[in-house]
Amino acid sequence: MMTGQGSYMAPAGGNPAVAVVGQHFMAPYPVDLNIVRKMLTISEGNFGVTDANGNIMFKVKGKLLISLRDRRILLDAAGNPILSLQQKLMGVHRRWEVYRGDSKDLKDLLFSVKKSSLLQFKTQLDVFLASNTSEHHCDFKIKGSWFERSCTIYAGNSTVIAQMHRKHSVSSIVLGKDKFAVTVYPHVDYAFIVALVVILEEINEDRSSED
Template identity: 30%
Template structure:
């Protein structure tokens, strides 16, 4: 597919827009994450959070077969402690378990920086100079989107009011964009907002 924009891998890019359904796992049953299915209820991704991994700052995105494909962790350390923003790093995992930095996301960690948008940098840097993607809207209200540096919406989140309230929502990923990357960003937003991936 010539127009694909892989971050984790081109195998997670589709030639058509794709609707992904997200359902939070109950905390008491394999808690600490959520499951992503297609419209036919086939499991596409599984996200493990603190309840399974045991660490508050780590997330794992697995494919439908249960193989780890993306490891996400929040950066810590003295420099990070003095910063006004948290930094999350996403690492792609190969079949041997080796990881490679593929993106980083920064979010404000204090009320002083809340007017600053969440931004995502792809590694290695793409055609944009300061950032590649930006997150707009409200994850808590299930109404947020990911846009690229040209202003194009690449993923749009929505809620399913009739089924499960906040436990069930969807994300539409536009053609050519990496679905594993988008779900990794959703996992970070879930954690930032204190939802299913948090302890």
């Protein structure tokens, strides 16, 4: 089911089993995650991810390099680094590369993400596993509207593996928080999905740049 650089395959049920970060981040049932983005702070740890019961599952912190958006680290609840998300500024398409742990070594590259096209009215991102060096076809695709927090993640171009939608609450508005939910389908790596959502946010918050 999984290689050193991530993979997906179709099990007997027909739905894809996705293990990009690790099989221990997979469940045989849908996983509902709540993601809270603090909009009024630039401090580290501006993303928090909880399960349906409010238990912290992941945290995201930034590395203050050239800009606040250069690098993100996905941590587990205990603060251990799971993934390093690095923005690559070379080329016409701005690209995010994701490495295992806190690494920046090419051998630890798991996948990369870029816009499907330079000009878009709706969000469309292409995701390539590290093993897909030709990039003739993407391994995963993200489509939807970030403004409405309504996006769908597909394996290939057609099989849904996760969906995102906004969660409204009075406390979220008062506290300056943007809260949205992600439903991760059974047998899908939810650490991988969280990393995609973080990159989706970064790319859409950086629209004023020429990427």
